[in-house]
Amino acid sequence: MDRLMEINKFVNDLVWGWPLLILIVGTGIFLTVSTRFMSLTKFGYVMKQTFFKMFKKDQVGEGEITAFQAVSTALAATVGTGNIAGVGTAIAIGGPGAVFWMWVAALFGMATKYGEVVLAIEYREKTEDGRFVGGPMYYLTKGANMKWLGIVFAVFGATATFGIGNMVQSNSVAASLNTTFNIDPLVTGIVLAILVALVTVGGIKKIGKVTEVIVPFMAAIYILGGLIIIVANIELVPSALGTIFSDAFTGTAATGGFVGSTLAMSIRYGVARGVFTNEAGLGSAPIAHAAATTDHPVRQGLWGIFEVFADTLVICTITALVIVMTGAVDTGLDGAALTTSAFNEGIMFGGYIVTFGLIFFAFSTLIGWSYYGERCIEFLFGPKAIIFYRMVFIPLIVVGAVGGLRAIWALADTLNGLMALPNLIGLLILSPVIIKSTKDYFGKDGIYQREEKS
Numbered sequence: 431m432d433r434l435m436e437i438n439k440f441v442n443d444l445v446w447g448w449p450l451l452i453l454i455v456g457t458g459i460f461l462t463v464s465t466r467f468m469s470l471t472k473f474g475y476v477m478k479q480t481f482f483k484m485f486k487k488d489q490v491g492e493g494e495i496t497a498f499q500a501v502s503t504a505l506a507a508t509v510g511t512g513n514i515a516g517v518g519t520a521i522a523i524g525g526p527g528a529v530f531w532m533w534v535a536a537l538f539g540m541a542t543k544y545g546e547v548v549l550a551i552e553y554r555e556k557t558e559d560g561r562f563v564g565g566p567m568y569y570l571t572k573g574a575n576m577k578w579l580g581i582v583f584a585v586f587g588a589t590a591t592f593g594i595g596n597m598v599q600s601n602s603v604a605a606s607l608n609t610t611f612n613i614d615p616l617v618t619g620i621v622l623a624i625l626v627a628l629v630t631v632g633g634i635k636k637i638g639k640v641t642e643v644i645v646p647f648m649a650a651i652y653i654l655g656g657l658i659i660i661v662a663n664i665e666l667v668p669s670a671l672g673t674i675f676s677d678a679f680t681g682t683a684a685t686g687g688f689v690g691s692t693l694a695m696s697i698r699y700g701v702a703r704g705v706f707t708n709e710a711g712l713g714s715a716p717i718a719h720a721a722a723t724t725d726h727p728v729r730q731g732l733w734g735i736f737e738v739f740a741d742t743l744v745i746c747t748i749t750a751l752v753i754v755m756t757g758a759v760d761t762g763l764d765g766a767a768l769t770t771s772a773f774n775e776g777i778m779f780g781g782y783i784v785t786f787g788l789i790f791f792a793f794s795t796l797i798g799w800s801y802y803g804e805r806c807i808e809f810l811f812g813p814k815a816i817i818f819y820r821m822v823f824i825p826l827i828v829v830g831a832v833g834g835l836r837a838i839w840a841l842a843d844t845l846n847g848l849m850a851l852p853n854l855i856g857l858l859i860l861s862p863v864i865i866k867s868t869k870d871y872f873g874k875d876g877i878y879q880r881e882e883k884s
Contacts, residue, residue, distance in 0.1 A: 445844055445847030445848060450847055450850065450851070451697070451698065451701050451702075453851075453854050454535070454539075454542075454701065454705060454711045454850065454854065455534070455535060455538055455701065457542055457711060457854050457857055457858060458535070458537075458538025458539050458540075458541055458542040458710065458711070459538050460858070460861070461538075461541040461542055461544070461545045461857070461861060461864065462538050462540075462541040464861055464864070464865050465541060465544070465545075465864065465865060465868045468541075468544075468868060468872065469540040469541045469544055469735045470537075470540075472872070472878075473735075473739075475732075475878070476732045476735045476736060477736070479729065479732050480501070480732055480733050480735075480736040481736060483498075484498050484646070492556075492562070492723060492724075494560075494561060494562050494634055494635060494638075494721045494722075494723070495634060495635060495638040495721050495722060495723065496638070496642075496722070496723055497722045497723060497724055497729075497730060497733060498642055499638030499639070499641065499642045499722075500638065500718050500719050500721060500722035500730070500733070501718075501719070501722075501733040501736065501737060502638065502641035502642040502644075502645045502646075503634070503637055503638055503641045503718040503798050503801065504714075504715040504718040504719060504733075504734075504737055504798065505641070505645050505649075505737055505740065505741065505794075506637075506641040506644065506645050506794035506795060506797060506798040508707070508708060508709050508715060508737055508741050508795075508798075509645065509648075509649060509740070509741050509745060509791060509794070509795075513652075513707055513741065513745045513746050513749055513787075513791065514602070514749060514766050514769045514784060514787055514788055514791065515598075515602040515765040515766040515769065515788075516703045516706050516707050516746075516765075517529070517532075517703065517707070517746050517749040517750050517753070517769065518749070518753065518763070518764060518765045518766060518767070518768035518769040519699070519703065519764060519765045519768075520532065520699045520700055520702075520703035520704075521750065521753055521754070521759055521768070522759070522763065522764045522765070522768055523695060523699050523764075524695045524696040524697075524698065524699030524700055524703075525677050525695070525696050525759075526670075526673045526674045526677045526750075526754050526759060527674060527675075527676070527677030527678035527679070527680070527693075527696035527700070528678075528695075528696045528697075528699045528700035528703065529674045529678075529700065529746075529747070529750040529754075530674050530675060530677075530678030530696075530700065531678060531696060531697050531699075531700025531701050531704065532700045532701070532703060532704035532707070532742060532746060532750075533704075533742070533743065533747070534700075534701075534704075535700065535701045535704035535705060535708075535710070535742075536704055536708055536710070536738050536739075536741075536742035536743050536746075537743075539704065539705070539708055539710030539711065539738050539742070540710070540734070540735045540738045540739060541735075542710040542711045542857065543708070543709075543710040543711075543715060543734035543735065543737055543738050544731040544732070544734045544735050544864075545731070545734075545857050545861070545864040546566070546710075546711075546713060546715065546716040546719075546734060546853070546857065547715065547716050547719045547727070547730050547731040547733065547734035548727040548728060548730070548731040548734075548863075548864050548867050548868075549566075549569040549573065549716065549727075549856070549857070549860055549863065549864065550564045550565055550568075550569065550716030550717070550719050550720040550727075550730075551564070551719065551720065551722070551724060551726075551727035551730050551731075552569065552573070552727050552863060552867065553568045553569040553572045553573050554568060554720040554721075555568060555572075557813075561633075561634070561721070562720055562721045563720060563721075563805055563808065563809075564716065564717065564719075564720025564721075565587075565713065565714075565716045565717035565720055565802075565805060565806075566580065566583045566587075566713035566716060566717075566852065566853040566856055567580040567581070567583050567584040567587070567805075567806065567809045568580065568720070568809070569716075569856055569860060570583060570852065570853075570856045573856070573859075573860045573863060574855075574856050574859045574860055576856070576859075579852045579855065579856065580809070580852075581809075581810065582852045583713060583806075583849065583852040583853055583856075584806040584807075584809045584810050585806075585810065586845065586848045586849040586851075586852070587713065587714065587717075587802060587803070587806040587849055588803050588806035588807050588810065588819070589845055589848075590712075590714075590845035590846060590848070590849045591799045591800065591802055591803030591806070591823065592803075592822075592823065592826050592845075593845045593846075594706065594799065594845060594846055595714075595795060595796065595798070595799020595800065595802065595803065596796065596799065596800075596823060596826050596827055596830055597826055597827075597829060597830025597833060598830065599791075599792040599793075599795045599796050599799075599827075599830070600618070600619050600622050600623075600792065600796070600827045600828070600830035600831040601830045601831060601833050602765065602766045602788055602792060603618060603622070603788045603789055603791075603792040603793075603831075604618040604619060604830075604831035604832070605765070605766055605767065606766045606767075606770060606784065606785045606788045606789075607785060607788075607789070609767060609770065609781075610770070610781055610782065610785045611785075615831045615832045616828065616831065616832055618831050619827055619828035619829070619830065619831025619832060620828055622792070622793065622796065622827050622828075622831065623824050623825065623827040623828050625793060626793070626796045626797055626800060626824060626827060627820070627824050629797045630797055630800045630801070630804075630820065631820075634718075634721050634801060637797050637798070637801055638721075640797065641794055641797070641798065644790055644793070644794050645794060647790070648786075648787060648790035648791060648794065649740070649745065651783070651786060651787065652745065652748075652783065652786075652787040652791075653744065653745060653748060655773065655777065655780065655783035655787075656748035656749065656751075656752055656773075656783075657748065658777055659752050659755070659756075659773065659776030659777045659780065660748065660751055660752065660755070662776070662777065663755050663756075663776065666755040667751065667755065669755075670751055670754040670755045671751075673754055674750070674754060677696065678696060678700075679693065680693065702846075704742060704746075705846060705850070706846060707741055707742055707746055708737065708738045708741040708742045710734075710738050711850050711853065711854055711857075712846060712849055712850050712853065713849060713850065713852075713853030713856075714799070714802050714849070715734065715737065716734075717801070717802045717805045717806075718798065718801065718802070719733065719734070725877075726867075726870075726871055726877055727867050728867055728868055728870070728871035728872075728877075729871070729877070731867075749769055752769070752772045752773060752776055753768060753769060753772040755772075755776070756771075756772045756775040756776050757775070758771045758772035758775055766784065766788060769784055770784045770785070796827065800820070800823055803819055803823060804816045804819055804820075807819040
């Protein structure tokens with residue numbers, strides 16, 4: 431195991447070195463500028479078309495599920511333990527300054543996620559049995575004429591589901607339940623595996639119906655708990671924000687149980703955890719969005735912007751502020767244990783809120799990523815291979831529950847990076863398509879102008 435971890439660390443350092451960090455943030459900057467900062471200047475319109483239309487059913491266009499069910503599935507896979515354990519890990523290793531770099535990655539990542547979703551709708555396909563399938567493997571094949579790169583993405587995507595979308599999730603919730611209620615991790619793993627199996631056999635329609643209920647509920651409870659702590663200690667917010675901003679450019683000296691961090695560590699873990707939590711650039715979320723009912727690629731792309739905002743700039747920020755405000759960063763804890771300690775310090779029974787959040791966040795992520803893996807496997811080997819994928823995915827939930835946190839996070843990081851590379855290349859190659867679609871929607875004769883006049 432030690433030898434495997436050494437190999438993984440070597441690969442991880444290569445994958446998550448400065449070239450990929452620059453490519454991830456650079457792609458976001460490029461798409462932000464190319465779309466004339468639409469993700470920022472049209473943010474009010476984005477919220478009007480997403481947050482304020484969450485439960486609207488009467489949509490026009492083609493698709494299997496509603497736009498909200500698509501974004502719920504994507505958010506189910508996105509709003510996961512990364513928002514709890516991931517933020518805790520970023521701060522524990524990269525210091526409070528890592529939060530700032532998470533914000534930076536998210537601000538530009540909104541344009542990246544927007545572009546991914548636009549391309550997913552542009553190049554999606556309808557199968558013989560009436561299903562809509564799409565994602566990076568399809569727009570790399572049909573749009574960029576690089577099927578080999580689509581295959582590479584599908585291989586990395588299918589493999590990554592076992593880490594980011596499986597073992598990391600079950601491990602985090604098992605650790606939290608063991609700490610809070612002394613429940614055996616093996617028992618947690620078995621129960622999670624059974625529940626995931628019951629949902630995923632119903633396909634995207636069943637997943638969509640489950641996630642559109644779970645996602646708003648779980649997010650509301652966690653956000654409310656975090657806001658109560660922040661409001662109760664509102665006088666500490668300026669100091670916490672000051673620490674985050676100052677440490678973002680200086681690193682953090684060792685204090686208490688904290689081992690200290692450098693500027694390079696702050697940037698690396700901030701961006702890496704940011705990508706892990708909002709998945710902008712990974713190419714995963716477009717797979718779910720490809721099944722959405724919509725009349726224009728940009729209209730669905732707006733949900734991509736909303737995803738990153740809700741995930742990182744709202745939920746992750748709440749987690750980070752609670753950790754920094756309560757001083758839990760100096761405890762020497764890591765991952766979900768750090769976040770649990772912070773919530774316990776901030777409010778009575780705060781640990782139960784974290785545990786509750788982890789259970790639902792992890793479960794929703796597991797079912798969302800199982801769908802991603804199935805689509806990647808289907809692209810590679812055809813629909814009949816899906817049953818074999820499930821026979822591997824479900825048991826690994828149990829394996830992850832009893833595994834080690836650092837080892838699993840390290841593996842997930844590596845797989846994330848490998849998955850992002852072909853997708854980012856595709857986004858850059860197909861950026862003219864994203865720009866053209868944006869102009870078609872927001873131009874003087876586009877849907878945006880007609881809606882504003884009506």
